[in-house]
Amino acid sequence: MKSELINALSRAEIDAIEAEITHLPDRKSAAIDALKIVQSQRGWISDDSLSAIAKLLNMSAAELDGIATFYNLIFRHPVGEQVILFCDSVSCWLMNGEKVCSKLQRTLGIQHGETTADGQYTLLPVTCLGDCDHAPAMMVGESLHHDLTVDNIEAIFK
Amino acid sequence: MTQSPLTRNIQGNGPTDILAYEASGGYLAARDNIGKADPADLLQLIKDSNLLGRGGAGFPTGMKWSFVPPADGNGHRYLVANADEMEPGTFKDRLIMENDPHQLIEGMLLSAYTLAADVGYIFIRAEYHLAIARIRSAISEAEQKCYLGDRILGSKYSFHLQVHISAGRYICGEETALLNSLEGKRATPRAKPPFPQVSGLWGRPTIVNNVETLCNIPHIVNHGANWFKSLGKGDNAGTKLFGASGRVKNPGCWELPMGTSIREILEVHAGGMQDGYMLKGFLPGGASTDFLTPDHLDLPMEYEAIQKAGSRMGTGLMVVLDDRACPVGMIANLEKFFARESCGFCTPCREGLPWVQGILDKIEAGHGQAADLEVLERQALFIGAIGNTHCAHAPGAMEPLVSGLKYFRSEFEQHIHDGRCPYAGES
Amino acid sequence: MPTIKVDNQKLVVKDGDNLLQALLSAGIDIPYFCWHPAMGSIGACRQCAVVQYAGEDDTRGRIVMSCMTAVTDQARFSVATQSADQFRKSVIENLMLNHPHDCPVCEEGGECHLQDMTVMSGHSVRHYEGKKTTYRNQYLGPFIGHEMNRCITCYRCVRYYQDHAGGHDLNAFGSRDRVFFGRVESGLLESEFAGNLVEVCPTGVFTDKTFSKHYTRKWDLQSSPTICQGCSLGCNTYTSERYGQLRRVQNRYHHQVNGYFLCDRGRFGAQFVNAESRIRQAGIRNSQGLYDATELKTAIGIARSIISNASTIKGIGSPRASLESNQALRELVGQNNYSNGMTEVEQAMLQKIIDVLRSPIPTPSMMQTEQCDAVLVLGEDVTNFAPRLALSLRQATQNRAKTLALGVHIPLWHDAAVREIGQSDRSPLVIVTPTEDRLDEVASHVLRLAPDNIALLGDEICHAIKDEDNGTASDNVSSVAREIAGLLKQATKPLIVAGTSLQHPGILQAALNIAITLNQQNISAGFFACASESNSLGVAMLDNQHSISDIMAEQPETLVVLENDLQRRLGDRFDASLAGIKHLIVLDHLDNPTVSVSTLVLPAATFAEAEGTYVNNEGRAQRSFATFNPAGDITPSYELLDQLRSVKRHIDEIHHVIANSIPTLAGIVAAAPAASFRIEGAKIARMTHRASGRTAIDANISVHEPTPPMDDDSPLVYSMEGQHEQAPANLRAYSWAPGWNSNQSNHKFQQEVGGSERTGDPGILVLTGGGEIKTGDVTLTHRRLVPELHIFGSDELTNSAADLATLVTAPYLRMHGTTAQSLGVVQDDGVSFEVNKQRFSFAVIVDDSMPADSLAYPLIPATVVLTNLDDIQLSKAESWTKAPASGQRMITTDRSQ
Ligand SMILES: Cc1cc2nc3c(=O)[nH]c(=O)nc-3n(C[C@H](O)[C@H](O)[C@H](O)COP(=O)(O)O)c2cc1C
Numbered sequence A: 001m002k003s004e005l006i007n008a009l010s011r012a013e014i015d016a017i018e019a020e021i022t023h024l025p026d027r028k029s030a031a032i033d034a035l036k037i038v039q040s041q042r043g044w045i046s047d048d049s050l051s052a053i054a055k056l057l058n059m060s061a062a063e064l065d066g067i068a069t070f071y072n073l074i075f076r077h078p079v080g081e082q083v084i085l086f087c088d089s090v091s092c093w094l095m096n097g098e099k100v101c102s103k104l105q106r107t108l109g110i111q112h113g114e115t116t117a118d119g120q121y122t123l124l125p126v127t128c129l130g131d132c133d134h135a136p137a138m139m140v141g142e143s144l145h146h147d148l149t150v151d152n153i154e155a156i157f158k
Numbered sequence B: 001m002t003q004s005p006l007t008r009n010i011q012g013n014g015p016t017d018i019l020a021y022e023a024s025g026g027y028l029a030a031r032d033n034i035g036k037a038d039p040a041d042l043l044q045l046i047k048d049s050n051l052l053g054r055g056g057a058g059f060p061t062g063m064k065w066s067f068v069p070p071a072d073g074n075g076h077r078y079l080v081a082n083a084d085e086m087e088p089g090t091f092k093d094r095l096i097m098e099n100d101p102h103q104l105i106e107g108m109l110l111s112a113y114t115l116a117a118d119v120g121y122i123f124i125r126a127e128y129h130l131a132i133a134r135i136r137s138a139i140s141e142a143e144q145k146c147y148l149g150d151r152i153l154g155s156k157y158s159f160h161l162q163v164h165i166s167a168g169r170y171i172c173g174e175e176t177a178l179l180n181s182l183e184g185k186r187a188t189p190r191a192k193p194p195f196p197q198v199s200g201l202w203g204r205p206t207i208v209n210n211v212e213t214l215c216n217i218p219h220i221v222n223h224g225a226n227w228f229k230s231l232g233k234g235d236n237a238g239t240k241l242f243g244a245s246g247r248v249k250n251p252g253c254w255e256l257p258m259g260t261s262i263r264e265i266l267e268v269h270a271g272g273m274q275d276g277y278m279l280k281g282f283l284p285g286g287a288s289t290d291f292l293t294p295d296h297l298d299l300p301m302e303y304e305a306i307q308k309a310g311s312r313m314g315t316g317l318m319v320v321l322d323d324r325a326c327p328v329g330m331i332a333n334l335e336k337f338f339a340r341e342s343c344g345f346c347t348p349c350r351e352g353l354p355w356v357q358g359i360l361d362k363i364e365a366g367h368g369q370a371a372d373l374e375v376l377e378r379q380a381l382f383i384g385a386i387g388n389t390h391c392a393h394a395p396g397a398m399e400p401l402v403s404g405l406k407y408f409r410s411e412f413e414q415h416i417h418d419g420r421c422p423y424a425g426e427s
Numbered sequence C: 001m002p003t004i005k006v007d008n009q010k011l012v013v014k015d016g017d018n019l020l021q022a023l024l025s026a027g028i029d030i031p032y033f034c035w036h037p038a039m040g041s042i043g044a045c046r047q048c049a050v051v052q053y054a055g056e057d058d059t060r061g062r063i064v065m066s067c068m069t070a071v072t073d074q075a076r077f078s079v080a081t082q083s084a085d086q087f088r089k090s091v092i093e094n095l096m097l098n099h100p101h102d103c104p105v106c107e108e109g110g111e112c113h114l115q116d117m118t119v120m121s122g123h124s125v126r127h128y129e130g131k132k133t134t135y136r137n138q139y140l141g142p143f144i145g146h147e148m149n150r151c152i153t154c155y156r157c158v159r160y161y162q163d164h165a166g167g168h169d170l171n172a173f174g175s176r177d178r179v180f181f182g183r184v185e186s187g188l189l190e191s192e193f194a195g196n197l198v199e200v201c202p203t204g205v206f207t208d209k210t211f212s213k214h215y216t217r218k219w220d221l222q223s224s225p226t227i228c229q230g231c232s233l234g235c236n237t238y239t240s241e242r243y244g245q246l247r248r249v250q251n252r253y254h255h256q257v258n259g260y261f262l263c264d265r266g267r268f269g270a271q272f273v274n275a276e277s278r279i280r281q282a283g284i285r286n287s288q289g290l291y292d293a294t295e296l297k298t299a300i301g302i303a304r305s306i307i308s309n310a311s312t313i314k315g316i317g318s319p320r321a322s323l324e325s326n327q328a329l330r331e332l333v334g335q336n337n338y339s340n341g342m343t344e345v346e347q348a349m350l351q352k353i354i355d356v357l358r359s360p361i362p363t364p365s366m367m368q369t370e371q372c373d374a375v376l377v378l379g380e381d382v383t384n385f386a387p388r389l390a391l392s393l394r395q396a397t398q399n400r401a402k403t404l405a406l407g408v409h410i411p412l413w414h415d416a417a418v419r420e421i422g423q424s425d426r427s428p429l430v431i432v433t434p435t436e437d438r439l440d441e442v443a444s445h446v447l448r449l450a451p452d453n454i455a456l457l458g459d460e461i462c463h464a465i466k467d468e469d470n471g472t473a474s475d476n477v478s479s480v481a482r483e484i485a486g487l488l489k490q491a492t493k494p495l496i497v498a499g500t501s502l503q504h505p506g507i508l509q510a511a512l513n514i515a516i517t518l519n520q521q522n523i524s525a526g527f528f529a530c531a532s533e534s535n536s537l538g539v540a541m542l543d544n545q546h547s548i549s550d551i552m553a554e555q556p557e558t559l560v561v562l563e564n565d566l567q568r569r570l571g572d573r574f575d576a577s578l579a580g581i582k583h584l585i586v587l588d589h590l591d592n593p594t595v596s597v598s599t600l601v602l603p604a605a606t607f608a609e610a611e612g613t614y615v616n617n618e619g620r621a622q623r624s625f626a627t628f629n630p631a632g633d634i635t636p637s638y639e640l641l642d643q644l645r646s647v648k649r650h651i652d653e654i655h656h657v658i659a660n661s662i663p664t665l666a667g668i669v670a671a672a673p674a675a676s677f678r679i680e681g682a683k684i685a686r687m688t689h690r691a692s693g694r695t696a697i698d699a700n701i702s703v704h705e706p707t708p709p710m711d712d713d714s715p716l717v718y719s720m721e722g723q724h725e726q727a728p729a730n731l732r733a734y735s736w737a738p739g740w741n742s743n744q745s746n747h748k749f750q751q752e753v754g755g756s757e758r759t760g761d762p763g764i765l766v767l768t769g770g771g772e773i774k775t776g777d778v779t780l781t782h783r784r785l786v787p788e789l790h791i792f793g794s795d796e797l798t799n800s801a802a803d804l805a806t807l808v809t810a811p812y813l814r815m816h817g818t819t820a821q822s823l824g825v826v827q828d829d830g831v832s833f834e835v836n837k838q839r840f841s842f843a844v845i846v847d848d849s850m851p852a853d854s855l856a857y858p859l860i861p862a863t864v865v866l867t868n869l870d871d872i873q874l875s876k877a878e879s880w881t882k883a884p885a886s887g888q889r890m891i892t893t894d895r896s897q
């Protein structure tokens, strides 16, 4: 698991957030961008990060957290080095996705929402990845894997 | 003149860079029109072309644009490309964005010029990493060549285009939820009116269009309204990205004339069902469209005909239900998706969908009772009509349920009668 | 006015209304949750559905939300049709999926909007078999309870708290069927208006904790219409009692004064009535200097003989006591020996306020200030001095958004759309104060100036309005002044707010000059004055002749003090002033420094136990009625004072005496009906029809049914027998209508939703027209010490409310960095100073937003010695009480349990 590097935001994070703000009419509008910038550095949004970002954007922690907790790709809990987004939508379901996912869960020893003991992977269900012609599909970190079967899924994590 | 304008550059051998795009006639429309054409003429052209929005609802694009009030010089006007593409079963916008990003940029540029918009956003879902990277590099190429930025191509017109990467949630695809999300807020849809054209992003005039819709614009501008109309079959204008997923031999996405028959799409392009599987039904255009059955195979894929048959063409990408998959299970899967993706604003959707999902899960698990079907029907009536809820998400959710109850009722009853799913063990 | 057809009934409705408002105004019941009359519509709950038909031939129609539907001429609707009815039943059924069945233990039970709407919608059979969602609750401070499981996700709380009241620490978290309304973490809700959540929430999620401690069902409470004692605004309240204790205070709708909302001082501060320090018996100081509790009769006898033997007798009344009690004192000691209990400075300022209220200058009511499109606040920390006004000024900043909305045909009830089009584009609000105010964040201009400079800037603005160059101000000041003058001149309804909190006559005069000058230029500028106490204006009108000092200067042998802690007025001069007095007779509710030095003390009834008339800051005389008859010897002051001169008279007689002797107060007779008022022969009941156990309430003492206490003074009775919802607004004891057990019943009494009461707005404006007003010279005080007000702590009585007292700040001195540097102190150090040979040590708060030439101290009991001082000599201290958390004046979140 990525540990919280430092409490306050880094210079690079602040610069990246400020750069987003320049495209927007007010600071608060950068809320989602800012959360994503910090998350890309730290893996997730801790309470401390949340407060620091809120301060930078001139909003309260409650205002920012209302936004953070709305979106499924903003993590308010620690996640593994890589997040596995396993599509559980209809085309993948039709193509045996559930069984493949169960196999994956057995392989990694985790259920949805859990992180492997070594801190490598967190598994989450996701809405249709737009890869239905190669269902079932999943995304590990930033790479898309498709045409998954009960037989080929294990190899991806070797 | 190509008959598949949208995909003419897409051969599956990598993305089109700006030189290749220009070589294929790209940015010609921009060079000919930006700073030269009268926006009012362009608007009339789009109206004349009968282009219908490709985001799912099929609303005439020209008419939508005409609701934008005249520029008042009091602030920004926005154009937003809806590249959120999260409708289960849909994978068309990604195809264009990954393989021909300049087409979207040119489409946006011409649209923005027509609308006197000075700022554009491409609202794209975060999982589309490749598309994001390619669009970003295309934007900087376009900026270098003065197709974007200040004083485009030496004209007085400026247009700045940004990519906004979403933080997830299907509801962001709903255009007013998308606007709230772009503003950095919770993606709760807005009540209409006022329409975004009048009060959109940060309260300013805004147009939201689907990626595919916008990509049609340069071609219409280049070749005219009549050419565009001639592309479709019957009264339908243009081509459309159609596709199929599920147990078909050759799942995929193809650019075909609007109005191509379902049979042609499924049997010719998708290659028919995989061996050992039979067609039981299909969702014609994504998760939020009503089931159709093999009886409907000869219908043309176009908005009106599909609507008459009791469904919606939606995104035009079909999800095929085969005879070895459980329809109750499929509907349960769909409703789980809709319940999870509810924004939580209005009662019928927030409370009603999880209840529906719970009942479906129960029936699928073999614990259903006859009374459950009555509850499902009552809930469908309650949630299902546009206007009953704050946005179209929940009514969309009821489409596969209501049609499923109509076409596959005996299967529901069998689950309840047998106390088990008759398909258990199948795959 | 459009005509619409609803179920074949023709209704003429108000243009610009939505259908829900129109239906409710027409008396047609329709259930709703997310809509609120003061907050407009968002269309979230879908409960208010009706069917709309496309035309005469349309038979099916379609479901629309009435709250989101504009009324247009000839539109056709049905409330009753089966599809609408079934839809509304389904909404309730679905809301109930996750709602716990805890009504029997829920504090909302019996006055629950959700219960009412469930009954109204007719949903009664449960089909859902699944589990219910559950949540963890949070600690939200001493005032507000949190029980999230009861939430129906109507979004009213966040809309009220964030959008209406401007709070930042309450929000909606999560999404889909798991939306949590609360804070990021447990802790005190920061808004000064958080208490309204209790009334805004349609279920029992947010409850009044001070009430929970001694909870009673609404139907078992005995209540009366009262006037808030927290400040000069005179908000209308319902005060409720059971077993001799004040249980709670709720908002009482007033179309002109407080609308639907109160501040937290008003709502929670009234618990002082139950304070430990309450004086419940008469006391006489014995030879050892201690008090002997004495029977009231005996004490009155002794007091009478003191008075009859006194060579000189004087009386000091009080701006926090009723007109009736002040008048009774005035009669006891004689007009020439009476002071209304204020200093000369304050009296002079109140005279100015009276003059302006009588002049042609528009003096809007608090609710009318919400319509003003440019506001200048000169010298008042509104949030902490006249708190409820801050909520209204916040709404005034929304007028810009409303104008923009109307420009693109967005109806004003379409709340989200109005806010969206408005963005952060606000109507101008200029705040000129020495210290921070929470309103700063919505202000267009914030200026931190020392009091004298505020007055000078005001003067400069006045010149700028006249396009004069005064020549004396710096370029900087005159350019700011010109900018502000420009804003005021461009507005159609500008407003100037000033008052007495800084005790600076120059500021008040400057503000007045601005309003007068604008009006001279035919700009209809309003003037809104804030005074200190609930009856400051009333007593100033009654008799503004002698100040406290005038009375003290004559060293009376016997002094009668009515409900007034002289230490708060006299500060360091307190001890010296009282030194020569032989007999000090004090009538008051709570122990205080004046009571402590008295020779005889009489237990005076509070507002909750006595009838009284109070004149608020806009000159509205309002009658407050006793909620309950206090046990033991506690007696209304006017009655005690009459007894001291062996007179027995009816309170209505006092009204007539006042009316006859003081023409401007003649109106008070009509402020509420007299005691003889009856409806169909009956008085107005303080208890509900359903009050249970009144007859057995004292069964632990005697099983015989006690006779209800008599109330000859008022048209109300201490009983459930009498008139209830037929009562006129100024006598209604609680808000209830058939089918509407919650406070949402308000609309049943209004002429139209959110409008005036059908029986007229309570109270009577006694200061109207006739007078003249001229600009005057702006004087300076050269005071370096500036009182900083606190909503919790700066008011005398509410300080003793148990739960509120926990939020009173420790003493401090706030200073600019340069001042700190010159003293050699930093943040969290202490400074000390000497007054009357006594040494005090306070913590230092360094705050560079302060004007460099001022020192601010919190106006709390611990700092009372500073009240009249212009300056003090400071040195670094050795020991002191820690500064309030983080040096911020605003409540911070780290007060969690
Ligand atoms: C719940 C919901 C989700 C939607 N998701 C998308 C989407 O992912 N992409 C899209 O283009 N349109 C989506 N739409 C439709 C948009 O609201 C909007 O109609 C569309 O972007 C307009 O573009 P068009 O006029 O070009 O079709 C969605 C609508 C709803 C109600």
Ligand code: SF4
Pocket (backbone or CB within 6 Å): B171, B189, B341, B342, B343, B344, B345, B346, B347, B349, B350, B389, B390, B391, B392, B393, B394, B395
């Ligand atoms: S139907 Fe209602 S709850 Fe559902 S997504 Fe739309 S607004 Fe949100």
Ligand code: FES
Pocket (backbone or CB within 6 Å): C020, C031, C032, C033, C034, C035, C041, C042, C043, C044, C045, C046, C047, C048, C049, C065, C066, C067, C068
């Ligand atoms: S009151 Fe109309 S939708 Fe809630």
